[in-house]
Amino acid sequence: KILRNIGDNYPASVSWNDASAFCKWIGKVSGKSITLPTEAQWEYAARSRGKFFQFANSDNQYNPDDPDDKLNFTHDMAPVGSYPPNPLGLYDMMGNGNEWVNDWYAEDYYKNSPEKNPQGPDKGDKKVIRGYLGSMFGLYDITRGKSEPDYEGPGDGFRCVEN
Numbered sequence: 295k296i297l298r299n300i301g302d303n304y305p306a307s308v309s310w311n312d313a314s315a316f317c318k319w320i321g322k323v324s325g326k327s328i329t330l331p332t333e334a335q336w337e338y339a340a341r342s343r344g345k346f347f348q349f350a351n352s353d354n355q356y357n358p359d360d361p362d363d364k365l366n367f368t369h370d371m372a373p374v375g376s377y378p379p380n381p382l383g384l385y386d387m388m389g390n391g392n393e394w395v396n397d398w399y400a401e402d403y404y405k406n407s408p409e410k411n412p413q414g415p416d417k418g419d420k421k422v423i424r425g426y427l428g429s430m431f432g433l434y435d436i437t438r439g440k441s442e443p444d445y446e447g448p449g450d451g452f453r454c455v456e457n
Contacts, residue, residue: 306451310394310421310443313452320454330396331455333422333438334412340424342381391449392439393425399440423450 308316314330321328331339379385387393397403397414399422407414414422420440441447 307446307448308394308450308452309446310423310441310452312446313394314396314443317452317454327457328454329457330394330452332411332413333395333397333424335455336393336395336424336453339382339384340380340387387425391425391451392423392447394450394452395422395424397422 306313310330317328317330374390375385376390380387395414398416398418399420400406400415400418403412403415419442421443423439423441424437426437441450
């Protein structure tokens with residue numbers, strides 16, 4: 295299902311190429327060093343400074359039997375900010391779309407990466423995508439995927455960071 299023209303308050307569905315170009319443009323306009331986050335930066339933010347959170351909300355809880363639970367995940371995107379923020383105050387780190395990061399994908403990169411400030415492999419065919427769009431059953435802050443940089447998938451969004 296293609297998610298086009300669903301409203302201004304929903305995550306974008308963009309390619310890595312477009313997301314990266316947008317962050318660079320914002321950086322140029324603002325005079326700051328703005329890029330897509332590295333995978334390490336994204337995970338640090340999603341995990342609220344590196345802690346383990348299965349559900350990245352303020353209390354790390356989810357009650358699937360409670361229809362009023364604020365983490366009542368669906369298989370579709372919801373308006374931005376529909377779920378509680380994580381302890382850092384960041385909304386929608388998981389459960390409301392996938393997010394492009396700057397790193398090239400390598401299956402074994404975690405085994406071979408530097409412990410401090412890893413920047414990802416120097417080259418590759420696919421870019422890393424983090425986060426999740428769907429039900430709570432695949433929802434973990436460790437969910438990691440990959441896609442071609444020109445692929446524009448449903449629910450593929452991004453955040454920019456200042457370095």
